[in-house]
Amino acid sequence: MTDRPLLDVRDLHAGYGETQVLRGVSLDVAPGEIVAVLGSNGVGKSTFNRTLSGIVRARAGSIQFDGAAIEHDKPPAIVARGLIHVPEGRRIFPNMTVGENLDLGSYRRAKPRRAQNRERVFGIFPRLREREAQYAGTLSGGEQQMLAIGRGLMAEPKLIILDEPSLGLSPLLVEELFTLIGRIRADGVAILLVEQNVVQSLEVADRAYILAEGTFVMSGAASAIAADPELKRAYLGL
Amino acid sequence: MLSPVILIPAILNGLLTGAVYALVALGLTLIYGVLHIINFAHGALLSAALFAAFFAFKLLGLDPYLAAFLLAPAFFALGYGLQRFIIGPASRGDDRNMLLITLGLSVVIENVLLYAFRGDTRTIEVPYAFETIDLGFTFLPIPRVIGFGVVFVVALLLWAIMRFTDTGKAIRAVAKEKLGAQLAGIDVAHVYAMTFGLGSACVAVAACLLIPTYYVNPMVGDAFVLIAFTIVVLGGMGSVPGALIGGLVIGVVESLSGLFLGESLGQIGIFVIFIAVLLVRPTGLFGVKA
Amino acid sequence: MSEGKFPFSRRTFLATTALGAATVAMPSVLRAQGAGVKLGILHPVSGALSYSGTQGRLGATIAIDEINAAGGIKGLGKIDPVLGDAQSSAEGGTAEVEKMNSAGVAAIVGGYASAVCLAVSQAAARYDLPYVVDVGVADSIVTRGLKNTFRFGPGFGVIAKTALSNLAAINDAAGKPAKTVMIVHEDSLFGSGLAKLLNAQLPAQGFQILETIPHPTPTRDFNNVVLKIKAQNPDLVIPANYYNEYVLLARTMQQQKVKPKGIYSVLGGAASSYKFVKEFPEAAKYIMDCNHWFDPKNPKALALKKKVEDQGQFFTYEVYMNYSCVLLVADALARAGSADRAKVTEALASSTFKDHVMPYGPTKFVNGQNEGAAPANTQVLDGDIKVVLPVAFAQAKPVFPMPA
Ligand SMILES: Nc1ncnc2c1ncn2[C@@H]1O[C@H](COP(=O)(O)OP(=O)(O)O)[C@@H](O)[C@H]1O
Numbered sequence: 051m052t053d054r055p056l057l058d059v060r061d062l063h064a065g066y067g068e069t070q071v072l073r074g075v076s077l078d079v080a081p082g083e084i085v086a087v088l089g090s091n092g093v094g095k096s097t098f099n100r101t102l103s104g105i106v107r108a109r110a111g112s113i114q115f116d117g118a119a120i121e122h123d124k125p126p127a128i129v130a131r132g133l134i135h136v137p138e139g140r141r142i143f144p145n146m147t148v149g150e151n152l153d154l155g156s157y158r159r160a161k162p163r164r165a166q167n168r169e170r171v172f173g174i175f176p177r178l179r180e181r182e183a184q185y186a187g188t189l190s191g192g193e194q195q196m197l198a199i200g201r202g203l204m205a206e207p208k209l210i211i212l213d214e215p216s217l218g219l220s221p222l223l224v225e226e227l228f229t230l231i232g233r234i235r236a237d238g239v240a241i242l243l244v245e246q247n248v249v250q251s252l253e254v255a256d257r258a259y260i261l262a263e264g265t266f267v268m269s270g271a272a273s274a275i276a277a278d279p280e281l282k283r284a285y286l287g288l
Numbered sequence: 289m290l291s292p293v294i295l296i297p298a299i300l301n302g303l304l305t306g307a308v309y310a311l312v313a314l315g316l317t318l319i320y321g322v323l324h325i326i327n328f329a330h331g332a333l334l335s336a337a338l339f340a341a342f343f344a345f346k347l348l349g350l351d352p353y354l355a356a357f358l359l360a361p362a363f364f365a366l367g368y369g370l371q372r373f374i375i376g377p378a379s380r381g382d383d384r385n386m387l388l389i390t391l392g393l394s395v396v397i398e399n400v401l402l403y404a405f406r407g408d409t410r411t412i413e414v415p416y417a418f419e420t421i422d423l424g425f426t427f428l429p430i431p432r433v434i435g436f437g438v439v440f441v442v443a444l445l446l447w448a449i450m451r452f453t454d455t456g457k458a459i460r461a462v463a464k465e466k467l468g469a470q471l472a473g474i475d476v477a478h479v480y481a482m483t484f485g486l487g488s489a490c491v492a493v494a495a496c497l498l499i500p501t502y503y504v505n506p507m508v509g510d511a512f513v514l515i516a517f518t519i520v521v522l523g524g525m526g527s528v529p530g531a532l533i534g535g536l537v538i539g540v541v542e543s544l545s546g547l548f549l550g551e552s553l554g555q556i557g558i559f560v561i562f563i564a565v566l567l568v569r570p571t572g573l574f575g576v577k578a
Numbered sequence: 579m580s581e582g583k584f585p586f587s588r589r590t591f592l593a594t595t596a597l598g599a600a601t602v603a604m605p606s607v608l609r610a611q612g613a614g615v616k617l618g619i620l621h622p623v624s625g626a627l628s629y630s631g632t633q634g635r636l637g638a639t640i641a642i643d644e645i646n647a648a649g650g651i652k653g654l655g656k657i658d659p660v661l662g663d664a665q666s667s668a669e670g671g672t673a674e675v676e677k678m679n680s681a682g683v684a685a686i687v688g689g690y691a692s693a694v695c696l697a698v699s700q701a702a703a704r705y706d707l708p709y710v711v712d713v714g715v716a717d718s719i720v721t722r723g724l725k726n727t728f729r730f731g732p733g734f735g736v737i738a739k740t741a742l743s744n745l746a747a748i749n750d751a752a753g754k755p756a757k758t759v760m761i762v763h764e765d766s767l768f769g770s771g772l773a774k775l776l777n778a779q780l781p782a783q784g785f786q787i788l789e790t791i792p793h794p795t796p797t798r799d800f801n802n803v804v805l806k807i808k809a810q811n812p813d814l815v816i817p818a819n820y821y822n823e824y825v826l827l828a829r830t831m832q833q834q835k836v837k838p839k840g841i842y843s844v845l846g847g848a849a850s851s852y853k854f855v856k857e858f859p860e861a862a863k864y865i866m867d868c869n870h871w872f873d874p875k876n877p878k879a880l881a882l883k884k885k886v887e888d889q890g891q892f893f894t895y896e897v898y899m900n901y902s903c904v905l906l907v908a909d910a911l912a913r914a915g916s917a918d919r920a921k922v923t924e925a926l927a928s929s930t931f932k933d934h935v936m937p938y939g940p941t942k943f944v945n946g947q948n949e950g951a952a953p954a955n956t957q958v959l960d961g962d963i964k965v966v967l968p969v970a971f972a973q974a975k976p977v978f979p980m981p982a
């Protein structure tokens with residue numbers, strides 16, 4: 051851990067209309083770190099991610115990223131800073147080719163190095179190179195997830211948020227995915243990993259937070275949380 | 289009546305007319321494809337563009353085909369500004385509101401035109417307005433042949449923008465996957481405005497193609513937009529090639545049904561197609577299922 | 579028709595509900611002699627008919643200015659115009675009548691469109707307010723027994739009848755070169771009504787009607803119509819449509835090099851629009867029309883024409899018809915010697931006014947219709963519009979058939 055965190059969230063509140071989803075959450079991520087955010091369905095993990103990327107407005111609290119306050123920034127500005135959110139459900143552009151999807155990953159950031167970043171992504175996900183000219187909508191679920199992550203990597207993220215990347219993948223593919231997550235971190239990218247797949251997430255993560263009832267009820271070293279059966283039963287339904 | 293002497297010229301006429309319909313429809317379908325709204329102000333913008341082309345000729349002596357180079361960017365800017373500073377903000381984040389705002393906008397634009405220029409119908413006289421190409425069995429009016437060519441150049445240009453530029457890719461991305469686009473750092477408000485601008489620029493070019501042989505009054509655009517809407521549905525909502533092919537098809541259908549059923553009923557052919565498409569293939573010729 | 583819309587609308591024959599006995603006697607405004615007299619000038623100066631309405635208002639105000647410059651109406655003083663906007667609708671016209679009545683006008687001139695005229699005449703009748711129709715040609719305007727309503731110009735029936743007999747006369751004089759006819763008409767009341775009339779009457783005059791082609795308003799493309807004309811090659815084309823479509827039809831015929839022996843229109847031709855002749859001299863050549871027109875031999879008419887053109891406006895029939903109507907009312911006011919509505923109505927009914935600019939016979943109102951009113955036949959000759967019939971007013975002989 052370095053002294054100054056890359057992402058530093060303090061007492062964040064957010065929600066939709068009357069619904070208050072986040073009621074004061076705090077979290078930090080160091081450069082190059084993998085932090086897992088765990089919690090059962092519907093507790094607000096995706097809402098937390100959307101608030102970080104500016105899609106959902108923060109109602110109170112602060113978000114510091116790379117030394118700047120971003121809680122009032124719009125999504126394009128946040129992307130420009132290098133905080134990239136790979137959303138739940140992939141949200142790739144089905145009407146465009148794999149290549150075009152990757153191009154748009156560098157729409158706001160790292161555009162001059164588009165060609166070399168594309169090679170880097172192809173290095174990580176060789177399947178995407180084979181499918182470069184194919185429409186993204188015709189890819190398999192696993193390939194679409196790789197494309198979504200690849201599109202995120204095109205922006206040379208300092209921190210990449212992966213929201214449920216293993217959702218809907220076969221066990222074999224899930225295995226492969228977690229291996230790749232390790233590779234991405236090896237390139238120096240910090241990762242905020244939101245997963246229902248608790249066991250594997252805790253294996254790959256450095257630290258983990260557990261979200262329940264609008265706040266982080268627990269945080270600590272991933273290994274410690276993995277070792278606490280009580281905790282896992284109470285909050286993660288295991 | 290069925291003799292080729294009439295039939296073939298009628299089909300050719302339909303194609304030439306249809307091309308300009310297609311251009312108006314192109315703007316409409318583009319805006320629909322990205323913003324998912326029917327731009328009710330499209331007709332009023334066409335009327336405004338026709339007035340602009342008219343005055344460019346009358347006051348500046350600018351030939352309509354040259355004026356297109358001025359009016360296309362001007363209407364691009366106008367469309368951009370309308371969406372960015374009026375329609376977008378006034379819709380307060382709910383895209384459905386945009387529909388109503390464009391409706392209001394059309395009323396405002398038409399009435400401003402009516403107030404400024406009265407209900408008077410105006411035409412311009414260009415030397416080539418009556419020039420024709422003699423095909424032996426019929427005469428093709430040169431302005432319409434030029435119009436036909438320009439429409440395809442514009443369509444090609446639009447295709448290239450959509451295909452090869454980041455802006456074009458961003459527009460396509462927002463059209464199908466707004467959240468994904470936002471997370472890629474695409475400014476959706478900007479893309480909406482760019483799209484509205486491009487749609488308006490199409491209208492400006494269409495106006496420059498029409499004015500040499502057509503007339504302008506504050507309500508003139510409405511008639512075109514009804515047809516353009518049919519084309520958009522026929523070609524597939526949001527489909528650019530659909531608008532092109534649809535425009536030509538509707539042009540020929542209108543021409544032939546006008547020939548066989550009479551001009552009064554000619555429009556019926558169009559609306560029969562409209563309803564048939566909705567019944568048989570609601571996604572249109574080139575539309576993809578949602 | 580000179581510009582824009584024809585003074586006829588769908589509502590024309592809908593608005594003929596019988597007038598109830600609700601004629602309220604209003605105390606006439608007592609005014610000092612020579613203190614001036616208010617005159618309602620009512621036109622659709624906004625909305626779809628705004629061009630025609632504005633032209634009408636122009637003619638009326640020129641007449642008022644001239645009268646006032648000459649010292650006003652004898653015994654009554656200057657005319658104080660109360661300008662109203664019928665907003666191109668019957669409702670708008672009715673509302674303006676209410677306002678003008680409250681303002682104490684002695685009479686109302688204007689209306690332009692038949693639908694507006696019908697509504698205005700009824701509203702004015704409620705106050706026994708004399709109303710002079712400027713243009714509206716629907717026959718029903720003067721056939722409802724309204725004592726307050728006067729039409730100085732000709733109605734539809736007279737125009738159509740004159741158009742037919744003049745056509746036959748022109749053809750006969752040329753040795754009957756035209757035998758076949760195609761009619762191109764707009765498909766609402768005006769065009770369809772006319773087409774029906776022509777279909778009924780032309781065969782008796784020795785013409786064979788090859789085809790009658792209706793088209794909607796607006797129609798954006800006349801290529802197919804012209805193709806049909808070209809294929810059947812009639813001697814005569816009779817268009818009956820509004821200005822925009824007329825222009826497109828004539829231009830397309832020129833474009834497709836379709837040259838019948840004559841183009842003869844009724845209430846709608848280029849031959850009564852200086853604008854068309856100026857903008858499309860080639861397409862307008864030799865076109866004939868039977869329409870409202872001024873007396874080209876009347877110096878007063880020519881002075882008015884110059885005045886209007888010096889203002890940069892076209893000398894359309896709305897201008898000189900309104901001009902004449904205001905003069906007619908001024909004459910009646912002078913003879914009535916007061917602004918009393920009953921007296922003015924009386925003076926209008928017995929009018930034999932001569933000092934107008936129209937090619938009419940002696941003014942004589944029968945049931946509100948001026949029996950002397952008639953349309954004129956015009957033809958585009960030498961880049962100008964010339965009256966060719968009636969002979970008494972003609973500036974030139976009709977050129978028929980058109981030279982190739
Ligand atoms: N766009 C939205 N509008 C209103 N409520 C929402 C919206 N998105 C999510 N929610 C609600 O917010 C809560 C948290 O949702 P979410 O953040 O998606 O949970 P998680 O990702 O942990 O499954 C849920 O109750 C959900 O119904």
Ligand SMILES: [Mg+2]
Pocket residue numbers: 095096097138213214
């Ligand atoms: Mg979620």
